[in-house]
Amino acid sequence: MSVPIITIDGPSGSGKGTISHLLSEKLGWNLLDSGSIYRLCALACLKQDIDLDDESAALVIAQALDIRFEVTKSSVRTLLNDEDVTSTIREETVGMAASKIAAYPSVRSALLSCQKAFAKTPGLVADGRDMGTVVFPDAALKFFLTASAQTRADRRVKQLSEQGVAADYDEVLTAIKLRDFQDENRKSAPLKPADDAILVDSSHIGIDDVLAVMVQNIERVLTNK
Numbered sequence: 001m002s003v004p005i006i007t008i009d010g011p012s013g014s015g016k017g018t019i020s021h022l023l024s025e026k027l028g029w030n031l032l033d034s035g036s037i038y039r040l041c042a043l044a045c046l047k048q049d050i051d052l053d054d055e056s057a058a059l060v061i062a063q064a065l066d067i068r069f070e071v072t073k074s075s076v077r078t079l080l081n082d083e084d085v086t087s088t089i090r091e092e093t094v095g096m097a098a099s100k101i102a103a104y105p106s107v108r109s110a111l112l113s114c115q116k117a118f119a120k121t122p123g124l125v126a127d128g129r130d131m132g133t134v135v136f137p138d139a140a141l142k143f144f145l146t147a148s149a150q151t152r153a154d155r156r157v158k159q160l161s162e163q164g165v166a167a168d169y170d171e172v173l174t175a176i177k178l179r180d181f182q183d184e185n186r187k188s189a190p191l192k193p194a195d196d197a198i199l200v201d202s203s204h205i206g207i208d209d210v211l212a213v214m215v216q217n218i219e220r221v222l223t224n225k
Contacts, residue, residue, distance in 0.1 A: 004029075004123040005138075006218065007131035010145035011191060012179050013152030015202050015210065019145060020127035022211055024071050027125070027218075031069045031076060032118040034128030034135070037111050039089040040067050040080050042097035052097055055104040062101075062110035108188075129183060132194035141221045143214060144193035147203045149176050 006023065010016045017033065024031040041062050042052075050057045070077040078086045088094065101107050115135050118124055126135065132142035147155075153173035160167040183191035193199060198217055202210050 003119045004140045005136050007126045007139045007142045014145045014147050016145045020125050024125040029123035032126040038098040038102050052100045058101045059106045062107045129191045130189035134189045142194045142197040144197040145200050151203045
């Protein structure tokens with residue numbers, strides 16, 4: 001019996017991380033936060049003092065990653081070798097290291113295999129930018145969650161404000177548009193909806209409404225299976 005997989009792709013700030021968490025908790029399924037995979041691999045390399053210029057050494061680390069995402073009602077904990085590194089992987093040094101190792105084809109291949117391994121019973125909710133197009137093209141149900149750049153900028157500024165960080169709206173908006181352009185035009189796995197993805201625009205609806213739309217489609221598909 002194949003494992004049911006739901007993919008949620010979309011641009012930065014669209015809310016796919018929050019929705020993926022809520023869905024995995026609601027369904028009792030496994031969760032894959034694909035955006036954290038490269039950061040986790042980079043952190044593992046840093047912890048073992050691996051030379052980031054050595055592709056073969058980074059590959060060894062990538063092939064032996066022990067990672068999981070622990071879902072609760074209030075949060076998602078990211079664990080590396082059973083250590084909670086949810087906050088650590090967001091540090092700038094880890095991000096820079098992740099960018100370095102992401103350029104290695106062999107590491108990308110190994111981490112693709114790592115992502116596919118998350119497809120375990122009873123099911124998987126996979127969040128990312130190429131989950132439905134590259135990693136899980138045969139997923140039972142695919143969503144592409146988006147929102148206008150302006151809406152996403154508003155959300156990001158509000159999020160930073162709640163964290164006590166001042167942010168300029170115009171600068172945030174410019175950064176989001178640049179990230180969209182880069183994601184949509186990269187040669188490898190560009191950001192785009194899968195041909196059979198259900199498009200959900202969250203520009204003018206809240207998280208609860210987005211969740212309701214997705215649950216309705218999930219129930220329809222799973223019932224028909």
